[in-house]
Amino acid sequence: MSRPLLVVDDDTDLREALEEVLRDAGYTVLGAGNGLQALEVLRKESVPPALVLLDMMMPVMDGATFGRQMRQVEAWRDIPVLVFSASANARQVAEEMGACSYLRKPVDVETLLKAVAAHKVPEVA
């Protein structure tokens, strides 16, 4: 069993579309609707995710806060983060929170898969 991907986005339709694309490409995918839910998912999973796709503007707990809290936990500190934001300064935001990379919404399937694959996430056999 390979390590899953965690998709964090408050827009349900978008999150499900993302999960679908990633599952079609062979990944195992977990979802969360905001930063707080994402922390809960991390706590429940025995294996930390291979990559977090993180939206920034979310209710309850936004992406930046989630990123900071995740980094404070030893076991989660090194999980790579791909900032996935609609903001015009997505790259700056990604740099500030020490994320590995960023994608600016909107993207198409090819760009998304290329960015995820760049993190060398092992695919399910």
Added chain:
Amino acid sequence: MTPFRLLLVEDSVNDAALVTAELEGAGYRPTTRRVDTLEALRDALGTGDWDLVLCDYRLPGFTALDVLSLLHARGRDVPLIVLSSQLSEEQAVTLMKAGARDCFSKDRMARLGPAVARELEETRVRRERERAEVDRDILARASELLTASLEQAARLDQLVQLMVPRVADWCAFFLQDPDQGGLRLVALAHPDATRRAHAWKLDQRFPLDPQAAAGPSHVLRTGQPEFIPDVRKRPEPITKDAAHQRAIEGLGLRSVVNVPLPGSEGRLGVLSMGTLGERTLAPVDLSLAQELARRTGLVLENARLFQEAREAVRLRDEFLTVAAHELRTPLTTLRLQLGTLLQRTEVHHLEPEVVTRLERSVRQVRRLGTLVEGLLDVSQLSSGELSLMPERFDLEELVSEVLERYQAEARAAGCELRQSPRRGLWGTWDRLRVDQAVAALISNALKFGPGRPVEVDVGREGGFARIQVRDRGIGVPVDQVERIFERFGRAVSSHSYGGLGLGLYLARRAAEAHGGRAWAEPAAGEGARFTLELPLEKETRE
């Protein structure tokens, strides 16, 4: 009868009466104080303003020379004339050298009238000139303060300090409270710390009554300046509230001037100044206060307008951020859903008609995305420069990515997209902005040159990387080659060709933000050639 304030230094009552009679005979009725000791003289100089000093030469224990040096020490600009029973020529010369304006013997009293007339006139002219100098200096310093980059509170604080003590004993600004209405004290210059604290407390405890029949509120309401030469001679109290009236009296006011601060939409506040004790204000002080208030009003007004404009820009930016988020999110979902469907139809070998329609939908969603980005960029550009986020990349690779993205659209337009052979052209630019600019040129070529090939050439020219897009379409008339780069500019009717007319405008702005250029020219044969030029880094230049 001309009144003036006379300080008579004379120990003989008879001689004093003689002087008074002589002055009255010459048409003067002075307010006179007679002193005959140095102590009394010091007191007189400390408490009053004098227009003239008439002085006996020899008095018990001192001479006119002592009086002159005392005047000098106090910095008083008051003419002094020495009257004496016997005065040697040598003594007279010494007195004149020490600053006496005139000396003559008491038995030549007829000279007194003309001498007083001359001295009063000269003093008046000199004082007026000095006062004009003070006004000029204060207004010049005020102009400096008003144009300096200062916080408003600090600016007003320094402005009131300019008036004290040169023109008035205290000076204050009252401004309209934007929340509660009414005037609030915002700046105060006053030499006495206790009185200053008292004034601030007074403003807290007794906010100025907006309906007051006098004072700053009245001036704010009517717009008419107010000049009270002597508060003590005012018949009616300033306020009906006895405690308030006592508090005002505690300020020890003498003369008061209140002038409105003019603004374009009504008055912004009031400049208030005055004197304490014996000093009084004159109409010339009212004029200065009005000029200072006028200039201050202008600057406050500008600051307010600037603040409002900045707030509007902030709201706009906030709206754009939200709008961008709200528009981009559904576009992402749509794109991903269509992409997934397209992949699945290919996997499951569904009928080509479905594929064609899905492809069409993908193209339209992508177009929608470009339009949204363009609109957001244009709104942001209208108030400032494009901000760049440079990174190093291969320009040829980026161009081929853009061409790849436009393959479907090119097929639909019946155009063949050709790219010059790739050799690699690295530089540091904003990837997103360059992508948008190249896409705008390709999209433009496909739109205006359907059915014909479009050639894209990437190369170097001097210190620049150059991307040229050549179409074989309707071409651009020479007189339109600049217009098409303007915002919403187009060379053809918007009825026959769609689009917002933003693509080329943004392409040029992106090129310029990098220090490059974008232009169009008619191509040899037919169609047009569009060029995008971006500066290369020094080390990559040949």
